[in-house]
Amino acid sequence: MSNEIFILKERCTGCGSCVKVCPVNCISMTDRQKEENVRWKKLAVIDVNKCVFCNACVEDCDKLFEKTKVKVPNPDFFHAIVMKKEEVKVQIDTASYKGVWCFAEQRHSHLMPTIYELLHVAKKLSLDLNEDLSTVIIGHKVTSHAQDLIEHGADKVYVLDHPVFEHFVDEVYTYALTELIKKEKPNKLLMPASIIGRSFSSRVAIAAQTGITADSTELSINPKTRMLHATRPSFGGNLMATILCEKHRPEMATVRPMSFPRALKQPGRKGEIINVPVDPSKWNIRTKFIKYVPEKDETIDITGAEKIVSGGRGLGKPEGFKLIEEFAKVVGGAVGASRPTVDAGWIPYRHQVGLTGRTVRPKLYIACGISGQIQHLAGMSSAENIIAINKDPECPMFKLATLSVEGDLYELIPLIIQEIKKVKDHK
Amino acid sequence: MHIVICIKQTPATSNVQIDPKTGTLKREGMAAAINPFDEYAIEEGVRIKERVPNTTVSVITMGPPQAEEALRDAISRGADLGFHLCDRAFAGADTYATSYALQMGIRKIEKETGKKISLIICGKQTNDGDTGHVGPGVAAWLDFPNVAYVKKVEEVSENSIRVWRMMEDGTDIIEMPLPALIAVVKEINEPRVPSLRGKMAAKKAVIPRWTAQDIEADKTKIGLGGSPTIVASSFNPPPRTGGVKIEGTTPEEKAKNLVAKLLEMKLL
Numbered sequence: 001m002s003n004e005i006f007i008l009k010e011r012c013t014g015c016g017s018c019v020k021v022c023p024v025n026c027i028s029m030t031d032r033q034k035e036e037n038v039r040w041k042k043l044a045v046i047d048v049n050k051c052v053f054c055n056a057c058v059e060d061c062d063k064l065f066e067k068t069k070v071k072v073p074n075p076d077f078f079h080a081i082v083m084k085k086e087e088v089k090v091q092i093d094t095a096s097y098k099g100v101w102c103f104a105e106q107r108h109s110h111l112m113p114t115i116y117e118l119l120h121v122a123k124k125l126s127l128d129l130n131e132d133l134s135t136v137i138i139g140h141k142v143t144s145h146a147q148d149l150i151e152h153g154a155d156k157v158y159v160l161d162h163p164v165f166e167h168f169v170d171e172v173y174t175y176a177l178t179e180l181i182k183k184e185k186p187n188k189l190l191m192p193a194s195i196i197g198r199s200f201s202s203r204v205a206i207a208a209q210t211g212i213t214a215d216s217t218e219l220s221i222n223p224k225t226r227m228l229h230a231t232r233p234s235f236g237g238n239l240m241a242t243i244l245c246e247k248h249r250p251e252m253a254t255v256r257p258m259s260f261p262r263a264l265k266q267p268g269r270k271g272e273i274i275n276v277p278v279d280p281s282k283w284n285i286r287t288k289f290i291k292y293v294p295e296k297d298e299t300i301d302i303t304g305a306e307k308i309v310s311g312g313r314g315l316g317k318p319e320g321f322k323l324i325e326e327f328a329k330v331v332g333g334a335v336g337a338s339r340p341t342v343d344a345g346w347i348p349y350r351h352q353v354g355l356t357g358r359t360v361r362p363k364l365y366i367a368c369g370i371s372g373q374i375q376h377l378a379g380m381s382s383a384e385n386i387i388a389i390n391k392d393p394e395c396p397m398f399k400l401a402t403l404s405v406e407g408d409l410y411e412l413i414p415l416i417i418q419e420i421k422k423v424k425d426h427k
Numbered sequence: 428m429h430i431v432i433c434i435k436q437t438p439a440t441s442n443v444q445i446d447p448k449t450g451t452l453k454r455e456g457m458a459a460a461i462n463p464f465d466e467y468a469i470e471e472g473v474r475i476k477e478r479v480p481n482t483t484v485s486v487i488t489m490g491p492p493q494a495e496e497a498l499r500d501a502i503s504r505g506a507d508l509g510f511h512l513c514d515r516a517f518a519g520a521d522t523y524a525t526s527y528a529l530q531m532g533i534r535k536i537e538k539e540t541g542k543k544i545s546l547i548i549c550g551k552q553t554n555d556g557d558t559g560h561v562g563p564g565v566a567a568w569l570d571f572p573n574v575a576y577v578k579k580v581e582e583v584s585e586n587s588i589r590v591w592r593m594m595e596d597g598t599d600i601i602e603m604p605l606p607a608l609i610a611v612v613k614e615i616n617e618p619r620v621p622s623l624r625g626k627m628a629a630k631k632a633v634i635p636r637w638t639a640q641d642i643e644a645d646k647t648k649i650g651l652g653g654s655p656t657i658v659a660s661s662f663n664p665p666p667r668t669g670g671v672k673i674e675g676t677t678p679e680e681k682a683k684n685l686v687a688k689l690l691e692m693k694l695l
Contacts (some may be wrong), residue, residue, distance in 0.1 A: 003519070023661030053651050072429075088652040107596055125588040167599065170563065171572050195594055199575040202522060202560035205564035206567035211523055211655025216559035229659065234557060241661040248655040249609060281537050287572045288602040291591065295597040303595055331695065349578075350593070355464055355554055356613050366693045380501055385694060386667075387685070397669070403688055405673045405681050415682035422446040423686060 003053045004084040008042050012082035014042025017064060017080065018057035023241055026050035027057060038168075040077075044161030053085045070260060082330035090247040097249035099156075100353060101124040101186040103169050103177070104137040104149060107168075108292070111145050114192035116262035118255060119153045122190055122325075127260040128221040129224060131187060132156055138176050140166040141300035143275070145153050152263040157271065158184075162278040167289040169401060170200045178207040180276060186250045188228050190219070193254035193359075194303065201254050215359070217382060219257040228253065235305035256382075257303055258361035296352075299325070300334035302351060307333030307364040308383075310353055312339060314369020319378060323413050324368060330420045336360065336380075338370045354379035356391070368409050370398030389413065428586060428604075429542040430472045430480040431533050431564065432506065434465040435556040436497035461497045464550025466504075467611050470618040473505035475583050483507050483542055485530050487542035489517055491524060495634055503621035503629035510536055514638040519651025522556070526564030526647050531642040533569065539635075546588065548610040551576060561666050567664050574601050578615050594619040 019027045026047040032421060033112045058081045060160075065078035103117040104111060116133065126133035134156040142165075148158040160176050173196075181189070191197040193215045205212040213230035218240075220229045230253040231242045245251040295301075302308055309328040311321055316396070321335070328335045337351040353360055355375040366381035370376060371387070372395055380386070381400060388401035390408050398404040405412060439460040461469070468618040469486065476482040488494050498509030501596040512532045520528065537544050547569075549562030559575065566573035579591035580599070593612055621629070639649055644669040645655050673688065675681035689695045 003515075011648050023658045048515065049518055052658055054660075060604075086652045088647045090647075107594075114581075169601070170566075170574065174567070179606040189524065195576050195592075198559045199563060202526075202563040203567040203573070205560070206523065206526065211521065212560065213523070213656060214560055233664075234555070239661055240664050242659045243656050244659045245656045284570075286604050286607075287574070290600040290602055292594075293598040293600065301595045310434075349612075352613075387689075387691065398672075400667055401670060401687065402667075403671050403673055405685055407678055407681060411678045413681055415678055416685060419682045423690065423695070 001261075003086055004082075005046055005051055005053060006047060006082055007041060007046060008080045010038060011077050012044050013042065013077045013080075014040045014044065015064070016042070016044070021056045021060045023239075024050050024052050025055060044080075044235070045055050048384045053083060055083060055085075057081050058083050092248055094247070094249050097185045097187040099132045099134055099186045099188075100129065100185075101134045101136055101189045101250070102154070103189070103191040103197065104133045104135050104145070105147070105192050105194060106137065106139045106142055107376035109139060109141045111148070111196065112192070113262065114194055114197070114255075114257050115149065117154055117190060117257065117260040118190045119149070119263040121255065122188075123153045125188060125219060125221050125244065128223065129187070129226060134158060134186070135175065136160070137179060138165050138173055140164075143187045146273045147170065150273070151265050151267055151269045153269075154265070154272050156274060158274050158276050160276045160278050162280065163339055164280040164285075167292065168196050169285070169289055170203055171287050172280070172283065172285055173200050173201040175209055175280075175285075176278065177204050181208045181250060189250040189252045191252070193253045195255045197254050201252065203398070205252050210248040210250060210251070210252060212254070213245070215242040215256050216243075217256050219255070227251065232379050243355070251302050256359065256361055258381075260307075269328050287382065289322060297350070302334045302336050302353065302360050303358055305334035305360065305362050306382075307366075308336045308353070308360060308362045309366045309368065310336030310338065310370060310380075311347075311368050312370030313340045314371070315341065315346070316369075318344070321347050323410070327366070327413055327417055330417050330424075331364070331366070333364065333366075335360070335364075338373075338376050340415060367401070368413065369399050370397055371395040372400060428475070428479050428538070428545040429485065429537070430546045430548060431476060431485045431536060431544055431631070432465070432468050432472045432481060432501065433529055433547065433549045433562070434469065434486055434488050434501055435462045436488065436494040436498055438461065446449050446692045447644060448537050459496070461500055462553045462555075464549055464552060464554070464613065466550075466618040467613055467615050468548040468550045469501050469504050470616045471580060471611055473619075475546070476505070476581065479583060484589050485536050485540070486531060487512065487563040487597045489513075489528055489532070497638075498634055499629040499632060500621070503625035504619060504634050505625055509632055509634040511636045512642065513635050516650050519654065519656035520649060522558050522560035522564055523651040523655050523657045524649050526561045527568055528639075528642070528644060528654070529561065530565045530568040531644050532637060533565070535637065535642045539608070543606075545585070545605040546570060546583075547571065547606070549608065549610045551612045551680070562608060562637070566608035569606075569608075571606050571608050572603045574603065575610040575612070577609045577611045580609070580615070602686065617641070635655070635663065637687065652667060672673075674678065
């Protein structure tokens with residue numbers, strides 16, 4: 001049997017309420033045929049190929065039925081959606097999984113700041129669950145970071161320190177983390193949605209046979225079920241979806257960088273450091289790391305930047321990025337770009353913000369000459385503060401922006417730079 | 428070589444529009460197309476075919492009947508064979524169940540064509556699901572090594588591949604023996620437009636449609652029921668408020684007012 005869902009045509013009023021609650025937008029309204037002889041004009045239609053059988057529409061329609069029942073005895077409308085869902089039995093003793101884990105990403109033996117963000121949110125989850133907060137660090141010459149992680153809130157730090165981990169290789173890191181998960185059985189596991197985190201977290205989830213939510217920006221614990229509710233934006237933040245992993249453990253999630261503040265350091269905080277023995281000889285490692293080539297471009301990388309100044313088509317010419325670079329320099333930020341400028345070859349791809357580029361969440365995002373197409377918004381709409389500089393007051397970016405300035409950017413930006421410099425000199 | 432490219436038919440991004448009244452996505456009449464990242468995957472597969480003699484490029488997708496169009500599109504861009512996983516039982520799959528079904532399909536492709544799989548290419552992520560998890564997931568199920576965020580294929584032969592991986596702080600150069608999987612980013616190439624010959628081939632191509640039973644899928648690992656994760660709820664975030672317009676009669680005044688406001692908000 002496969003899952004089934006259908007509308008009881010004679011009970012559907014065509015009110016459209018279900019359309020709004022559907023998380024995957026698989027319900028649409030159509031006009032009824034006249035010969036149907038029904039008093040309602042519209043009818044809901046479900047696209048079963050898109051339906052995820054979440055029951056939201058059924059509950060919504062039933063709620064309307066209950067409400068109506070108070071006024072009208074035995075209404076012959078609402079309560080119009082029927083769903084039959086096939087349950088797959090999973091036998092995992094979820095209660096035996098304990099503790100909240102965070103994966104500490106390092107590059108070339110340096111900790112990436114994402115771990116402090118993870119520790120901030122994971123601390124709250126661990127307190128809500130009343131379970132330990134642990135950090136896993138995998139790398140070479142990384143043992144010295146353990147105390148720092150404890151001082152940022154970790155109760156336990158699992159250290160996997162071995163030359164085999166010197167460079168990030170998906171297979172190797174997957175073997176290591178999966179083995180540890182199987183042995184220690186954590187309840188929740190958070191990883192950064194950075195390139196490394198996004199790259200191997202999915203491999204770990206398959207290897208550990210569990211579910212994972214990608215790129216979440218909100219995390220909480222349901223006090224009744226003790227489950228992790230991971231909320232993630234889709235379609236440029238226009239729709240937020242909360243994802244659960246009901247029957248498998250650990251519940252895994254990657255967390256979008258900059259979504260949470262960093263955990264504060266508590267000097268002298270005590271915790272347990274566990275040096276996990278590493279034996280790569282039993283792993284079937286096929287990948288060979290050849291070398292790392294550092295980025296020549298010395299500008300700040302956009303993903304972890306607190307401030308970003310971005311340029312768009314409104315710059316009109318490649319030289320416009322010189323102005324953007326100068327602007328970014330005075331605010332102490334990174335340089336971003338919209339897709340058309342990257343496609344035109346005005347600036348390298350690594351600066352591209354948006355759907356086909358990278359997702360950023362800075363404190364300050366200054367969009368210069370970027371009209372605000374949804375593809376661009378997808379990459380930056382969750383920025384804390386958005387400043388738009390554009391000559392078109394009707395552009396979509398203005399509707400989103402915290403502050404907007406209408407005018408010619410070649411006129412405005414030099415003046416703004418001058419003004420900032422003036423203010424800084426005063427300080 | 429035998430290259431398999433995993434693609435998905437997704438809403439064409441250029442058509443995505445937001446309803447100004449409700450703030451929700453307008454999906455009616457939205458055209459579907461190959462996920463933009465998969466276009467780079469197809470192009471890279473075809474380029475490798477042009478470099479390595481006797482290479483076959485197969486394309487696989489999972490999706491509703493209309494997803495066959497995406498496979499034909501891929502053939503018009505130079506792929507040789509298309510395979511379509513199409514069964515209601517696959518519907519509602521998360522990344523776990525999707526990667527499971529795809530890898531079972533890939534195993535079946537190997538069996539049907541009699542050509543051992545050397546390389547699987549995926550796009551970095553889809554533009555609708557946006558997870559980037561399916562590619563590495565497929566590699567995990569098949570126990571292939573994988574590299575994601577590939578921006579260049581430096582060398583490729585029957586037995587190995589050397590790729591450049593885009594990192595936040597530079598480039599990693601990595602070598603893998605084949606079979607292996609790579610997930611590619613936009614920077615890797617510029618996809619070609621379908622040729623006339625390709626379009627003819629696409630029109631004529633016979634695309635097998637496989638059900639869950641055809642690929643001998645474990646029913647507990649596919650579709651909604653086989654997905655460990657579920658969408659519990661979804662909502663439209665409150666629209667951004669604020670939207671303060673910086674006033675001023677001259678550009679100088681506007682610049683001054685903006686900087687004052689930024690200082691007030693402690694953003695400088």
